Amino acid sequence: MIDSAPGQIVFARSRQVPAGFFSTDTSVTDLSFRPLRMHEIHFRQNVDFDMRFADTLASVRTTRKGVPSSKTYAMKKGYFEDNMIEYIFGYLDLQKGVVYTLDNFNKDTPSPSDPYTLEYVLDDTWFVAADQQIPCSMIRFTHGETTGYIWVNRRTRQMLKELGQFKNGSYVIIKL
Numbered sequence: 001m002i003d004s005a006p007g008q009i010v011f012a013r014s015r016q017v018p019a020g021f022f023s024t025d026t027s028v029t030d031l032s033f034r035p036l037r038m039h040e041i042h043f044r045q046n047v048d049f050d051m052r053f054a055d056t057l058a059s060v061r062t063t064r065k066g067v068p069s070s071k072t073y074a075m076k077k078g079y080f081e082d083n084m085i086e087y088i089f090g091y092l093d094l095q096k097g098v099v100y101t102l103d104n105f106n107k108d109t110p111s112p113s114d115p116y117t118l119e120y121v122l123d124d125t126w127f128v129a130a131d132q133q134i135p136c137s138m139i140r141f142t143h144g145e146t147t148g149y150i151w152v153n154r155r156t157r158q159m160l161k162e163l164g165q166f167k168n169g170s171y172v173i174i175k176l
Contacts, residue, residue, distance in 0.1 A: 035081035090157035
């Protein structure tokens with residue numbers, strides 16, 4: 001959702017990972033995708049994360065079973081927030097053949113800087129039906145131990161599919 005009055009974009013989702021464990025999260029960025037705030041709740045584990053973001057700092061306030069704790073991390077200017085990064089891939093102006101590195105804040109990694117490497121590799125076409133085609137951009141990525149591809153609808157800029165392979169050989173497929 002784009003909230004034009006304050007110039008913010010709100011990303012909200014609910015998911016079940018792993019099976020039987022439900023969580024919700026809401027991320028807020030400005031119109032240039034700079035993270036402002038993120039709130040994540042894991043109901044069964046009774047944990048709540050409230051994150052606030054500044055140009056070069058990320059602060060995480062964790063409340064686990066009613067007990068709060070806080071930690072602040074130094075980040076490089078221009079970083080993204082992990083829970084909303086997949087939603088913005090289609091809005092990045094990537095040039096074919098150029099490799100980009102996006103600094104990604106992830107509180108769950110040993111270093112909070114958890115970069116993505118992206119390269120716009122080719123134009124593709126999805127054939128939905130005989131008379132319906134979707135022009136796509138195909139982006140190759142690496143993120144930690146995962147490598148793969150992302151397909152973005154060039155008309156809507158929405159991510160259509162992500163295919164990744166983990167170092168251990170297992171795959172993840174996300175289709176929106």
